[in-house]
Amino acid sequence: MCDICVIEAVKERMLSRRAFFGAGAAGVAAAALGPVAAPPALAAGHGGVVDMTHTLSEVFPTFFGEPGISMAQEFNFADHGFNLYNLSINEHTATHIDAPLHFSADGTSVDEIAVGDLVVPLCVIHIHEKAASNPDAQVTPDDLGAWIDANGPIPDRACVAMHSGWGAKAGDQAAFTGRDGDGVLHFPGFHIEATQMLLEETTAAAIAVDTLSLDHGPSADFATHYAWLPAGRYGIENLAGLDQVPAAGATLVVGAPKHRGGTGGPARIFAMV
Numbered sequence: 001m002c003d004i005c006v007i008e009a010v011k012e013r014m015l016s017r018r019a020f021f022g023a024g025a026a027g028v029a030a031a032a033l034g035p036v037a038a039p040p041a042l043a044a045g046h047g048g049v050v051d052m053t054h055t056l057s058e059v060f061p062t063f064f065g066e067p068g069i070s071m072a073q074e075f076n077f078a079d080h081g082f083n084l085y086n087l088s089i090n091e092h093t094a095t096h097i098d099a100p101l102h103f104s105a106d107g108t109s110v111d112e113i114a115v116g117d118l119v120v121p122l123c124v125i126h127i128h129e130k131a132a133s134n135p136d137a138q139v140t141p142d143d144l145g146a147w148i149d150a151n152g153p154i155p156d157r158a159c160v161a162m163h164s165g166w167g168a169k170a171g172d173q174a175a176f177t178g179r180d181g182d183g184v185l186h187f188p189g190f191h192i193e194a195t196q197m198l199l200e201e202t203t204a205a206a207i208a209v210d211t212l213s214l215d216h217g218p219s220a221d222f223a224t225h226y227a228w229l230p231a232g233r234y235g236i237e238n239l240a241g242l243d244q245v246p247a248a249g250a251t252l253v254v255g256a257p258k259h260r261g262g263t264g265g266p267a268r269i270f271a272m273v
Protein backbone atom coordinates (compact mmCIF):
# COMPACT_ATOMS: atom_id res chain seq x y z
CA MET A 1 0.00 0.00 0.00
CA CYS A 2 1.39 3.44 -0.93
CA ASP A 3 2.01 6.07 1.76
CA ILE A 4 -0.98 8.12 0.66
CA CYS A 5 -3.13 5.01 0.62
CA VAL A 6 -2.02 4.15 4.20
CA ILE A 7 -2.79 7.67 5.41
CA GLU A 8 -6.19 7.54 3.74
CA ALA A 9 -6.92 4.12 5.21
CA VAL A 10 -5.96 5.29 8.73
CA LYS A 11 -8.04 8.45 8.36
CA GLU A 12 -11.01 6.37 7.28
CA ARG A 13 -10.64 4.05 10.25
CA MET A 14 -10.39 7.00 12.68
CA LEU A 15 -13.49 8.56 11.20
CA SER A 16 -15.43 5.35 11.52
CA ARG A 17 -14.19 4.94 15.13
CA ARG A 18 -15.42 8.45 15.85
CA ALA A 19 -18.77 7.57 14.29
CA PHE A 20 -18.85 4.42 16.41
CA PHE A 21 -18.16 6.25 19.70
CA GLY A 22 -20.58 9.01 18.75
CA ALA A 23 -23.30 6.45 18.25
CA GLY A 24 -22.32 4.85 21.55
CA ALA A 25 -22.81 8.09 23.48
CA ALA A 26 -26.18 8.68 21.87
CA GLY A 27 -27.25 5.15 22.57
CA VAL A 28 -26.66 5.20 26.32
CA ALA A 29 -30.24 4.36 27.21
CA ALA A 30 -30.14 1.27 25.04
CA ALA A 31 -26.64 0.20 26.07
CA ALA A 32 -27.03 0.75 29.80
CA LEU A 33 -23.41 -0.05 30.62
CA GLY A 34 -21.87 2.45 28.20
CA PRO A 35 -20.13 5.60 29.42
CA VAL A 36 -21.95 8.91 29.73
CA ALA A 37 -20.44 12.37 29.62
CA ALA A 38 -19.13 13.65 32.97
CA PRO A 39 -21.33 16.42 34.38
CA PRO A 40 -19.43 19.74 34.13
CA ALA A 41 -19.10 20.00 37.91
CA LEU A 42 -17.48 16.56 38.12
CA ALA A 43 -15.26 17.14 35.12
CA ALA A 44 -13.91 20.25 36.86
CA GLY A 45 -12.56 18.09 39.70
CA HIS A 46 -13.13 18.08 43.45
CA GLY A 47 -10.89 18.15 46.50
CA GLY A 48 -12.68 15.74 48.81
CA VAL A 49 -15.54 13.34 49.41
CA VAL A 50 -18.26 13.39 52.09
CA ASP A 51 -20.31 10.34 53.08
CA MET A 52 -23.99 11.29 52.81
CA THR A 53 -25.22 7.90 54.05
CA HIS A 54 -26.56 6.80 57.44
CA THR A 55 -25.56 3.33 58.59
CA LEU A 56 -28.41 0.94 57.80
CA SER A 57 -29.39 -1.16 60.84
CA GLU A 58 -32.44 -2.58 62.57
CA VAL A 59 -32.49 0.40 64.95
CA PHE A 60 -32.66 3.12 62.28
CA PRO A 61 -36.00 4.98 62.67
CA THR A 62 -38.62 4.02 60.06
CA PHE A 63 -41.87 5.51 58.80
CA PHE A 64 -43.98 2.55 59.96
CA GLY A 65 -42.09 2.02 63.21
CA GLU A 66 -40.96 -1.53 62.31
CA PRO A 67 -37.28 -2.43 61.84
CA GLY A 68 -36.36 -1.80 58.19
CA ILE A 69 -33.79 -4.59 57.89
CA SER A 70 -33.17 -8.02 59.36
CA MET A 71 -29.97 -9.99 58.90
CA ALA A 72 -29.92 -13.80 59.20
CA GLN A 73 -26.49 -15.37 59.32
CA GLU A 74 -26.43 -18.32 56.91
CA PHE A 75 -22.74 -19.12 57.29
CA ASN A 76 -20.28 -18.19 60.02
CA PHE A 77 -16.53 -18.15 60.03
CA ALA A 78 -16.07 -20.56 62.98
CA ASP A 79 -18.16 -23.35 61.43
CA HIS A 80 -17.89 -22.71 57.69
CA GLY A 81 -14.73 -20.68 57.14
CA PHE A 82 -16.64 -17.65 55.85
CA ASN A 83 -19.38 -15.24 56.92
CA LEU A 84 -22.58 -14.63 54.93
CA TYR A 85 -25.92 -13.03 55.80
CA ASN A 86 -29.30 -13.20 54.12
CA LEU A 87 -30.95 -9.78 54.24
CA SER A 88 -34.62 -8.88 54.42
CA ILE A 89 -35.03 -5.18 53.69
CA ASN A 90 -37.89 -2.74 53.40
CA GLU A 91 -36.83 -0.79 50.30
CA HIS A 92 -37.60 2.51 52.01
CA THR A 93 -35.20 2.25 54.92
CA ALA A 94 -32.44 4.59 56.14
CA THR A 95 -30.68 6.54 53.34
CA HIS A 96 -32.60 5.40 50.26
CA ILE A 97 -34.07 6.14 46.83
CA ASP A 98 -37.74 6.70 46.00
CA ALA A 99 -38.04 5.64 42.35
CA PRO A 100 -40.91 7.07 40.28
CA LEU A 101 -42.59 3.64 40.52
CA HIS A 102 -42.98 4.13 44.30
CA PHE A 103 -45.94 6.53 43.76
CA SER A 104 -47.17 5.68 40.26
CA ALA A 105 -48.76 2.69 38.55
CA ASP A 106 -46.08 2.15 35.93
CA GLY A 107 -43.30 4.68 36.55
CA THR A 108 -39.57 4.12 36.23
CA SER A 109 -38.28 1.44 38.59
CA VAL A 110 -35.06 1.94 40.52
CA ASP A 111 -33.01 -0.20 38.12
CA GLU A 112 -34.18 1.97 35.22
CA ILE A 113 -33.09 5.38 36.57
CA ALA A 114 -30.69 6.83 33.99
CA VAL A 115 -27.12 6.59 35.26
CA GLY A 116 -26.51 10.20 34.23
CA ASP A 117 -29.15 11.24 36.78
CA LEU A 118 -27.21 9.49 39.56
CA VAL A 119 -24.17 11.82 39.35
CA VAL A 120 -25.65 15.28 39.72
CA PRO A 121 -25.00 18.83 40.96
CA LEU A 122 -26.12 19.20 44.59
CA CYS A 123 -28.12 22.25 45.72
CA VAL A 124 -28.64 22.48 49.49
CA ILE A 125 -31.64 24.44 50.75
CA HIS A 126 -31.03 25.35 54.39
CA ILE A 127 -34.20 25.49 56.47
CA HIS A 128 -32.63 24.29 59.73
CA GLU A 129 -33.21 27.64 61.43
CA LYS A 130 -36.98 27.69 60.94
CA ALA A 131 -37.16 23.91 61.49
CA ALA A 132 -35.51 24.30 64.90
CA SER A 133 -38.65 26.05 66.18
CA ASN A 134 -41.18 24.24 63.92
CA PRO A 135 -40.79 20.51 63.29
CA ASP A 136 -43.51 20.69 60.59
CA ALA A 137 -41.53 23.31 58.59
CA GLN A 138 -41.44 22.94 54.80
CA VAL A 139 -39.26 24.03 51.88
CA THR A 140 -41.25 26.80 50.17
CA PRO A 141 -40.85 28.66 46.86
CA ASP A 142 -39.32 31.53 48.90
CA ASP A 143 -36.62 29.14 50.20
CA LEU A 144 -35.84 28.08 46.63
CA GLY A 145 -35.84 31.75 45.55
CA ALA A 146 -33.33 32.62 48.27
CA TRP A 147 -31.01 29.84 47.06
CA ILE A 148 -31.30 31.06 43.46
CA ASP A 149 -30.64 34.68 44.52
CA ALA A 150 -27.45 33.57 46.27
CA ASN A 151 -26.20 30.93 43.84
CA GLY A 152 -27.80 31.45 40.44
CA PRO A 153 -30.17 29.16 38.56
CA ILE A 154 -30.61 25.57 39.71
CA PRO A 155 -28.31 23.53 37.40
CA ASP A 156 -29.68 21.05 34.89
CA ARG A 157 -30.49 17.60 36.31
CA ALA A 158 -29.58 18.76 39.84
CA CYS A 159 -30.51 17.17 43.14
CA VAL A 160 -32.22 19.80 45.30
CA ALA A 161 -31.79 18.79 48.93
CA MET A 162 -33.49 20.03 52.09
CA HIS A 163 -31.19 20.50 55.08
CA SER A 164 -33.45 20.71 58.13
CA GLY A 165 -30.95 19.57 60.75
CA TRP A 166 -32.85 16.29 61.24
CA GLY A 167 -29.83 14.15 60.36
CA ALA A 168 -28.40 14.82 63.82
CA LYS A 169 -31.51 13.21 65.41
CA ALA A 170 -31.25 9.89 63.52
CA GLY A 171 -30.02 8.01 66.60
CA ASP A 172 -33.20 8.95 68.51
CA GLN A 173 -36.43 7.32 67.25
CA ALA A 174 -38.74 9.68 69.14
CA ALA A 175 -36.96 12.85 68.04
CA PHE A 176 -36.43 11.72 64.43
CA THR A 177 -40.04 10.62 63.79
CA GLY A 178 -41.68 13.22 66.03
CA ARG A 179 -44.52 10.72 66.56
CA ASP A 180 -47.13 12.33 68.83
CA GLY A 181 -49.79 10.79 71.08
CA ASP A 182 -52.16 10.45 68.12
CA GLY A 183 -49.56 8.67 66.00
CA VAL A 184 -49.00 11.72 63.77
CA LEU A 185 -45.40 12.27 62.67
CA HIS A 186 -43.63 15.62 62.85
CA PHE A 187 -40.58 16.40 60.71
CA PRO A 188 -39.84 18.80 57.81
CA GLY A 189 -40.36 18.15 54.08
CA PHE A 190 -41.03 19.80 50.71
CA HIS A 191 -44.16 21.96 50.38
CA ILE A 192 -46.21 21.08 47.30
CA GLU A 193 -45.76 24.63 45.93
CA ALA A 194 -41.96 24.29 46.02
CA THR A 195 -42.29 20.89 44.37
CA GLN A 196 -44.45 22.39 41.61
CA MET A 197 -41.92 25.20 41.13
CA LEU A 198 -39.10 22.69 40.66
CA LEU A 199 -41.23 20.67 38.22
CA GLU A 200 -42.23 23.67 36.14
CA GLU A 201 -39.11 25.82 36.23
CA THR A 202 -36.19 23.39 36.50
CA THR A 203 -34.97 20.07 35.12
CA ALA A 204 -33.92 18.86 38.59
CA ALA A 205 -33.54 15.09 38.49
CA ALA A 206 -34.11 14.57 42.21
CA ILE A 207 -35.22 16.10 45.47
CA ALA A 208 -33.71 14.93 48.73
CA VAL A 209 -34.59 15.29 52.39
CA ASP A 210 -32.74 14.57 55.64
CA THR A 211 -36.01 13.26 57.11
CA LEU A 212 -38.20 10.15 56.68
CA SER A 213 -40.33 11.52 53.84
CA LEU A 214 -40.33 13.99 50.94
CA ASP A 215 -43.63 15.26 52.42
CA HIS A 216 -43.48 16.70 55.92
CA GLY A 217 -44.52 14.48 58.80
CA PRO A 218 -48.20 15.49 59.26
CA SER A 219 -49.00 15.16 55.53
CA ALA A 220 -52.05 13.00 54.92
CA ASP A 221 -52.17 13.38 51.13
CA PHE A 222 -48.46 12.92 50.22
CA ALA A 223 -48.89 15.73 47.72
CA THR A 224 -45.16 16.08 47.00
CA HIS A 225 -44.70 12.32 46.47
CA TYR A 226 -47.72 12.22 44.11
CA ALA A 227 -46.55 15.27 42.12
CA TRP A 228 -42.83 14.57 41.91
CA LEU A 229 -42.45 10.84 41.38
CA PRO A 230 -45.05 10.29 38.62
CA ALA A 231 -43.29 13.08 36.70
CA GLY A 232 -40.38 10.66 36.22
CA ARG A 233 -38.08 12.29 38.76
CA TYR A 234 -36.76 10.52 41.83
CA GLY A 235 -36.36 11.20 45.54
CA ILE A 236 -33.83 10.55 48.29
CA GLU A 237 -34.87 10.24 51.93
CA ASN A 238 -32.79 10.24 55.12
CA LEU A 239 -29.82 11.82 53.36
CA ALA A 240 -26.96 12.45 55.82
CA GLY A 241 -24.07 14.91 55.85
CA LEU A 242 -25.93 17.98 54.57
CA ASP A 243 -24.25 20.12 57.23
CA GLN A 244 -20.84 19.23 55.75
CA VAL A 245 -21.31 20.29 52.13
CA PRO A 246 -21.57 23.70 50.46
CA ALA A 247 -24.95 25.10 49.40
CA ALA A 248 -23.73 24.96 45.79
CA GLY A 249 -20.87 23.37 43.90
CA ALA A 250 -20.78 19.79 45.21
CA THR A 251 -21.52 16.79 43.01
CA LEU A 252 -23.73 14.07 44.46
CA VAL A 253 -22.89 10.47 43.56
CA VAL A 254 -25.93 8.27 44.17
CA GLY A 255 -25.14 4.56 44.41
CA ALA A 256 -28.71 3.44 43.81
CA PRO A 257 -29.52 -0.26 44.02
CA LYS A 258 -30.39 -2.07 40.79
CA HIS A 259 -32.90 -4.79 41.63
CA ARG A 260 -35.32 -5.31 38.73
CA GLY A 261 -38.68 -3.64 39.20
CA GLY A 262 -37.71 -2.09 42.55
CA THR A 263 -39.56 0.95 43.91
CA GLY A 264 -36.39 2.28 45.52
CA GLY A 265 -33.91 1.01 48.03
CA PRO A 266 -31.02 1.73 50.35
CA ALA A 267 -28.24 3.61 48.57
CA ARG A 268 -24.63 4.54 49.33
CA ILE A 269 -24.40 8.23 48.55
CA PHE A 270 -21.35 10.50 48.42
CA ALA A 271 -20.80 14.18 47.76
CA MET A 272 -17.68 15.26 45.89
CA VAL A 273 -16.80 18.66 47.31
Ligand SMILES: [Zn+2]
Nearest residue numbers: 092097098237
Ligand atom coordinates in the same frame (compact mmCIF):
# COMPACT_ATOMS: atom_id res chain seq x y z
ZN1 LIG B 1 -38.89 6.14 50.35
